Amino acid sequence: MTDVVWHHREDLSIDQHLALRTAAARLKVQFDAYYGAETIERFLHSSYDQFATGSTIPNFLPLLAERFARQRLTALAKVEGHQDDGRPVVLFLCVHNAGRSQMALGFFEHLAGDQAVGWSGGSEPGIEVNPAAIAAMAERGIDISTEYPKPWTDEVVRAADVVVTMGCGDACPIFPGKRYENWDLADPNGLEVADIRPIRDEIERRVRELLGELAVPAVSGR
Incomplete structure (x- = not known):
């Protein structure tokens, strides 16, 4: 793959540079039928920058x-019609993506398989997923760590x-014609974990209801 982006990045260590080059190569294997090296590296570059300023683990x-x-x-x-396996896609949005939306995603993936x-x-993404939310979900056998x-x-x-939006208010993105749900x-x-349990249980109820509306049966035994 041509080194379109990374040779311009003086802020990267040698190890980070090599790791990103390896990541770009893996992404190219998956997406080269649709996108060129420049597009793939641009997405990887911008994705890296999303986390670089806040991460404590470079x-x-x-x-x-x-x-x-x-x-x-x-x-x-x-979106561009290159691939669509027909499965419904649900996006859970909140303010910090550290509690409610992560618990909802955990239940959704657990139940839908x-x-x-x-x-x-x-x-306004946080730095890490709420440890108390992780602990509350672990009680239900779901690992979101x-x-x-x-x-x-x-x-x-x-x-x-x-x-599905949860408290992001006017910051939530709106696209005409798309199905939106607001979970209050x-x-x-x-x-604390004890105070999160009722929120967790209500999220599970709503996720199960949403899966029913999408005609997606819960995985057997869950």
């Missing part, structure tokens, strides 16, 4: 950038079939 940034770039390129490919696609984002706060982007919103839920930020 060595983890290339992996975060690759994961986010893969989601964005998948969304763009759907591979029958649907779930994404999440925030209007590997998730990370991230922003939304236009292609991700446009690719979603349903956009308390913000778990700063709460």
Whole structure:
């Protein structure tokens, strides 16, 4: 792959440079039928910058950038009609993408399995997922500890079939003709696990209801 972006980045260490080059190569294998090297590296570059200013773990940034770039390129490919496997896509949005939307995504992926696609984002992404929310979800056997706060982007919103908003107000993106739902839920930020449990349980109820409306049956036994 031609080094379109990274040789201009003097802020990167040698290890980060190599990690991003490797990430770009993996993304090219997945998306080169639709997009050229320059587009793929541009998405990886901008995804890296989304996390670079707030992350306290620089060595983890290339992996975060690759994961986010893969989601964005998948969304763009759907929007542009290059690929669409027919599965419904639901995007969960809140302010920090650290509590409500992450719990909703956790339940959605747990219950839907591979029958649907779930994404999440925030209007003002935090630094990490709320540890108390992680603990509350672990009580239900769902691990959201590997998730990370991230922003939304236009292609991700446009690719979603349903956009569920939770407290982001006027900052939530609006695209005409798209299905929106607003879930009025308390913000778990700063709460103890005991206080988060009722929020968690209400999120599960709403996710199950949404899956029913989408005709996506819960995975057996869940």
